[in-house]
Amino acid sequence: MSVPQLPFLDGLLIFSFSHFYFFWVQALGVFRMREGLALKFKYKLPMLFLLMLCLHESNCNPSEYQQEQGSALTESSIEPVLPATSPSVEPQPFLPSLAPSPLTPFTNKSVPRLSGLCKLNFSAAESMISMTTIDCLASFAPYLANVMCCPQLQATIEVLLGQTSKETGFLALDGTLAKHCLSDVEQILASRGASDNLQHLCSIHPSKLTEASCPIRDVKEFESSVDSSKLLMACEKIDLVNECCTQRCQNAISEAAKKIALSGYGVSSMDGVRNINEQGLRIDDCESIVHRWLARKLELSTSKKVLRGISNCKLNKDCPLTFPNIHNVSTNCGSGANNVTACCISVDKYVSHLQKQSFTTNLQALNCAASLGVKLQKANITKNLYNVCHVSLKDFSLQESGCLLPSLPSDATFDLSSGISFVCDLNDNIAAPWPSVNQLPGSSCNKTTKLPALPAAASGHSGPHGKWSAFALLFAGLLAPATLI
Numbered sequence: 001m002s003v004p005q006l007p008f009l010d011g012l013l014i015f016s017f018s019h020f021y022f023f024w025v026q027a028l029g030v031f032r033m034r035e036g037l038a039l040k041f042k043y044k045l046p047m048l049f050l051l052m053l054c055l056h057e058s059n060c061n062p063s064e065y066q067q068e069q070g071s072a073l074t075e076s077s078i079e080p081v082l083p084a085t086s087p088s089v090e091p092q093p094f095l096p097s098l099a100p101s102p103l104t105p106f107t108n109k110s111v112p113r114l115s116g117l118c119k120l121n122f123s124a125a126e127s128m129i130s131m132t133t134i135d136c137l138a139s140f141a142p143y144l145a146n147v148m149c150c151p152q153l154q155a156t157i158e159v160l161l162g163q164t165s166k167e168t169g170f171l172a173l174d175g176t177l178a179k180h181c182l183s184d185v186e187q188i189l190a191s192r193g194a195s196d197n198l199q200h201l202c203s204i205h206p207s208k209l210t211e212a213s214c215p216i217r218d219v220k221e222f223e224s225s226v227d228s229s230k231l232l233m234a235c236e237k238i239d240l241v242n243e244c245c246t247q248r249c250q251n252a253i254s255e256a257a258k259k260i261a262l263s264g265y266g267v268s269s270m271d272g273v274r275n276i277n278e279q280g281l282r283i284d285d286c287e288s289i290v291h292r293w294l295a296r297k298l299e300l301s302t303s304k305k306v307l308r309g310i311s312n313c314k315l316n317k318d319c320p321l322t323f324p325n326i327h328n329v330s331t332n333c334g335s336g337a338n339n340v341t342a343c344c345i346s347v348d349k350y351v352s353h354l355q356k357q358s359f360t361t362n363l364q365a366l367n368c369a370a371s372l373g374v375k376l377q378k379a380n381i382t383k384n385l386y387n388v389c390h391v392s393l394k395d396f397s398l399q400e401s402g403c404l405l406p407s408l409p410s411d412a413t414f415d416l417s418s419g420i421s422f423v424c425d426l427n428d429n430i431a432a433p434w435p436s437v438n439q440l441p442g443s444s445c446n447k448t449t450k451l452p453a454l455p456a457a458a459s460g461h462s463g464p465h466g467k468w469s470a471f472a473l474l475f476a477g478l479l480a481p482a483t484l485i
Contacts, residue, residue, distance in 0.1 A: 112191035118181035122188065124163035128156040128304060133192040134414045141195035143398055146320040147359055147405050148412065148422070149195075150202035155307035157185065158288065161209065162295025162303065165219055171292040172217040178209035212285035213278075216260045222293055225263060226256040235294055235306050240408055244313035245445035249306060253294075257286040308409035316361055316407050316444075319368035321354050321396065323375060330379040344389035351395045358398060362425050363407045363444055365396040369432040372396075377437060384434040393430045 122129065136149040160181075165171050173181060182199065190196035198204065211217040216225060234252035243249055261282040295303040329350050333343040360368060369386065376385060385391065394402025403424035412422040 109193075110191045112184070112187035114184045114187060115180040118177065118184045119164065119168070120160045120181050120184070121164045121167065122160065125156060125159045125300070127300060128152075128159050129188060130192075131304075131411055132156045133189055133194045134412045134420065136189060136194040136198060137412070137414075137420060138190075138193060138195045140412070140420065141198070141201060143359055144412070144422075145201050145358065146315060147361055147364070148410065149198075150204075151308055151311040151315065151409070152411065153189075153198055153202050153204065154208075154311065155304055157182075157204070157209065158291045158307055159295040159300065159303050160185070162292040162297075165292065165296050169219050170217050171219060171222065171289050171296070172211035172214075173209045175206065175210055178206040182206050182209055208288070211289060213282045214261060214286040214289050215263055215282075216286070216289060219293070219296070222260065222289065225260050226290075228293075228297075231256050231290070231294070232297060236298060236302060238302075238306050238309055240305065240309045240312075243309055244316065247313075250310050250313065253287055253290045253310070254283075256290045257283050260289065261286040305409075312361075312407065312409050316363040317367070319364055319371050319396075320360060321357050321368050323372060324350065324353050326350065326375060326379055329376065329385075330381060333376075333381050333383070333385055335380055335382065340388065343385070347385055347389040347391065351391060354396060355398055359403060359405050360397040361407045362393065362404045365393040365404055366433070366444070368396040369393060370435045373432075373435040377435070386432040386434050391432045393432050395432065 132149075132152045135144060135152040141149050161171060161173070182204065186196065186198050189198065195201060216222050222228075231252050235249040238249045239246070261279070291307055294306060298306065328346045329343075331337070332339065332346040337343060354368070354372075369391075373386070392402065394404055397404050406423065406425040410423055412420050414420050
């Protein structure tokens with residue numbers, strides 16, 4: 001199963017119209033397999049420019065360019081434009097006002113516009129901020145938001161608050177300072193190349209930097225209310241592979257959060273049914289306070305490991321994809337429909353919409369496959385469409401090549417020679433499991449639950465990891481239109 005082929009990605013002829021030199025860029029990439037299960041995409045971010053130069057309906061004709069030179073770009077007619085440069089001079093970014101080089105922020109940082117009122121200790125979390133910048137790179141952020149960018153941003157904010165508490169004695173900010181500090185965090189990240197829309201993208205509001213409904217924000221009061229040594233012991237040596245099943249650290253965090261959350265309640269009010277939702281919200285807010293205290297006590301690298309680890313345990317339980325209406329699929333594949341070709345064409349088109357949304361982890365892909373399967377079954381589709389139409393797990397993630405990110409926390413990496421890279425766990429074409437009738441699959445922690453073969457990181461076993469490398473122009477092609485908007 002794959003997204004429809006884009007004809008203009010077979011090869012791009014790039015012109016400098018003043019000197020008429022050109023070169024070919026192959027769009028489907030060069031793959032190099034070594035051994036095993038891991039897939040590493042080398043996303044050459046400068047390639048984003050190349051895709052913007054020749055649009056789908058254009059032949060990149062120099063004479064047409066000369067006729068149109070000087071005219072404004074319109075929605076109905078957009079001509080590829082390349083600044084006149086000499087072959088001996090390094091070319092400038094194409095359409096700098098609309099699509100600056102994604103590499104530019106790493107080599108030429110801008111100055112952030114800070115409020116001057118935020119007292120967070122940014123220098124204490126410099127490595128976290130740098131990693132967040134790469135994970136939330138402007139062009140990639142919408143596609144990596146749920147699995148990489150937003151979890152890293154949330155962890156960075158909690159580390160900032162925890163480290164700053166060493167100076168202030170408080171694990172939360174007041175509402176006014178929270179607003180200024182969240183703006184400053186976003187400004188700092190954007191000045192280094194991250195998306196400037198992270199608050200909206202990750203649904204992070206100033207209240208996330210306060211204590212919200214949690215009754216405790218003072219460090220001394222926190223430590224007198226919980227068994228801090230027990231909490232540290234449970235989390236300081238977290239086992240990421242097994243934590244999601246054993247929940248050793250998560251249970252310790254939950255226990256501490258409940259203690260401080262319920263400290264303001266009387267026995268009678270705790271028993272009231274009408275307060276259950278309020279209690280749940282308060283416990284969630286207090287868990288954030290516990291996270292910040294851990295970030296205060298643990299080494300920076302350990303803090304990140306803990307916060308990202310428990311975040312991944314939660315996100316791997318869900319499917320982040322939005323399912324469009326299945327009317328066409330149910331019409332062509334439902335009871336009484338016997339045209340397998342028409343059925344699979346409709347399935348292919350449906351899945352292609354899913355592939356444009358977001359990267360997913362391998363466990364998320366399992367959840368998405370099960371959720372869609374149940375949705376189709378409720379539409380009176382009884383046959384296993386995944387088997388009939390050859391739908392695999394990788395079809396529930398972005399990319400024609402089907403990149404499934406590891407279920408364990410991962411980050412993107414950056415260097416000037418190869419740009420942005422990240423690791424994908426992928427076995428060849430694992431068939432998407434068709435769920436039992438109207439029933440979602442059991443937990444991956446249930447040893448009796450039969451799951452398809454998963455990459456080593458997802459199954460909890462170590463093993464050899466090979467590396468693939470590719471110039472992922474197809475992914476860049478998905479980003480180019482968004483960059484131009």
